[in-house]
Amino acid sequence: MAIYLARRLLWTFGTLFSICLITFVLMHSVPGGPFEARAGEQGVSAEFVSAQEAYYGLGDPMPEQFLRMLGNLVQGDLGLSFAQQGQHVTDLMLDKIKPSFLLGVMAFAIVVGVGIPAGTFAAVRRNTVWDYVTLGICTALAAVPSFVIAFLLLLTFSVGLDWFDVRLGRGFGDSIGSLRNGILPAVALGAPSLALLYRITRSAMIEVLEQDYIRTARAKGLAPRELYLRHALPNASLPIVTLLGPIFAGLVTGSIIIESIFGLPGIGAAFVTSVGQRDYGMIMGTTLFYATVIIFANLVVDLMYPVIDPRVRAA
């Protein structure tokens, strides 16, 4: 086990280094820099741009800039932000990761708490009215764009029923009570993943329920709950758990659309805006963060396999 983990860790560093290199090359190949990004339709003189870039070392040769960045990175320093002047990228990211993480966990709870039971239920009651209704709802959730779902939720629950404010982002995460503001965004964020998890759970369960050992257990007179929860679901969980890794990573890293509509100061927006702003430190930070979350989530999933199915060895 220790050797396995050590090997995984080595691979992780290798992966992250490659991602770092590729990201660096790509972001500096794109035309325009942070000073042009700030200029907008009014434009800015080329002399001003090159003078500023030279001052911040952006005119230095690429290998030199890369090594400088790498050197700072291993010390945990992602540099200063070009978009939010005077702020350190690491501080900005930590501020943004907290609400996204909280929201991601809430969304994950909804996705798992609704998706798996609904999928199981649909598998057990397959080809009945319940199955078709749930299938219809989940297809709609998957097909309708997230901003449409978000607006519908706002119109119904905030403007119509007045259960929530429209501005949900203010103070989110500061207290337990403020988590209430995360309900609508969590539903909007988790909707596509919910649909996916439901479909996978349903098909995996159907496949397992057709196995001989299930038929035997039923013939032996096993109660339905024992049958489904202790025999069928664990055997169906391999594909489900495989999916939970990337789903968790995706939810926890946020979505620019959800964050923009609900006013949540999360990291999802930072992924997109940092590219437009050419905020190099932030681009590197967000990319590495996402990569790390995915690598970690997949590692956890891989470690779960032998727990779920003892026939699988962890090597």
Place this chain on the structure above:
Amino acid sequence: MRLFSVRPFLLVALLAAILGVGCSGDAPTEEQVLNTNLTAEPQSLDPQRATDAVSLSVLEAIYSGLLRLSPDLELEADVASEVPTVENGGISEDGLTYTFHLRDDLKWSDGTPLVAQAFVDGARHLFEPGSGNRYVDFYRVIAATGSDGDANLAVEEALAAGVEGDPLAALERAVVDGLQVEAPDDQTVVYRLNRPSPVFLLLTTMWPLYPIRQDVLEASGDQWTEAGTLVSNGPFTLAQWDHSEFIQLARNEHWHSDDVSLATINMDMIEDPAVAFLAYQNDELDLVSLGPAELAQVRGDEGLREEFLSYARLSTNGVYLNTSNEYLMDVRVRQALAGGLDREEFAEAVTGGAVLAGYGWVPPGMPGHDADAGAQYRDAIEASQALLEDAGHGDGSGVTLRLLTPDQGNTVATAEWLKQQWETNLGVTIEIDVRETATYVAERNAGSFDIVIGGWGTDYPDPQNWFTQFRSGAGLNSTGFSDPEYDALVDEADLRFDLSDRLGLYADAQEILLEQAPVIPMYYGRRNVLVKPWVQGLVGSSLEHQVPGDMFFEQVEIDGRP
């Protein structure tokens, strides 16, 4: 027999009623809170570093400069006791020395006295190397005595020559060291200039010359603008700043005037105008700016129409033409393009009436605006077709032009409309290139375009800000336009002090500009906002930044919130 007399009882009751009614009118009894939308996180609340409209909205409310501009764009004294003029000795005869006397008993928001040195500190902070602030160039008229002559002039020459890196930083350092801004005593600030400037008083109303607390800056470094540490001198203070979430301003009890009614201003950061509109309708916001889609909804709603306000934005948008392009180097082709557009249709159909069709370069509300400027391009489609034929491109045959556009707001729709107009009216072929902002600016600076969408919003309300960008070789001149007569007029206007003299010169310059058409104005911007009826005293200014009324929040009072 009566056990007690009713009469005294009634008398007391009557008295109580009268007194009760009398007392309730003295002070506003409701909570004086204004809920606004800042739309985005400010880039910086350092007055000498901020360049984006969002940051400037906050800075206007928390700082006060030496002078300010009234809603009619007249100079008024703010922290200074009066506006300096030649008559009162505030401006020297040669126009090179400006002396400001401060009011008595000025204080910072933490109660410490505000002294003239704070303005010197602000000016030095402005010129530090690597500030990335495009406004610095306006202030290079301030003298900076160096061993080789004026350091600010040296920096201007170096920038024009393309000097960068360490040599440039050394020159910029020399500016800070030799800067001619002084505080001979605690109540007096003196600025010396290296050349006469007819706009210097306007420049003192702007944030780059705000005073700063040097001690706070030195003690807290990069964190000096956070809510717990920032000390300012305006009608409000920065009470709370939750990054990317929320800003709260509180009334500054130490401000030099004391009739501020508002106790708190809440500033949310809702980026999506549709969501902000929902929040406004839900009474969570008291003010909101309208995008074209929201404007259409307001048009159709009688209740919302009562709350609607529209005023000038002092901006002009249009296209710039690359005069080195083989077709565009002929002025007749450029004039044909300028005349081959139905701007009224654009304002109505594409923007839903959110903007005003424009033919001149200087917009309404700006001194120097001429409603008849560019009239030759009104209803000129046939004339344009004739011009094109004259130039040897009858029916636009063979003329293909690349139109570069960013992807912000409605620029793509504008580009599509231009393509349709020019292809239909003139027969030319237009290819559209959409680029995201930073790439668009880079390509524009590199000159890789034939036609490019752009515009200008005024930095200060003087035509100088509108005409210097078209001088031969100006940094912002991406068109390659160069006309010696135009240059002479613009240079001459910088040397005169009489406004009507200068306006006359700029009027001639505008005529040349519109006739030569390196830029084709299309529309003037407007601010379209909704304001709740319980917001009293809101003053919209054509110069304001991101939030409606942000220049005069100290005049707002809340009355009648349900």
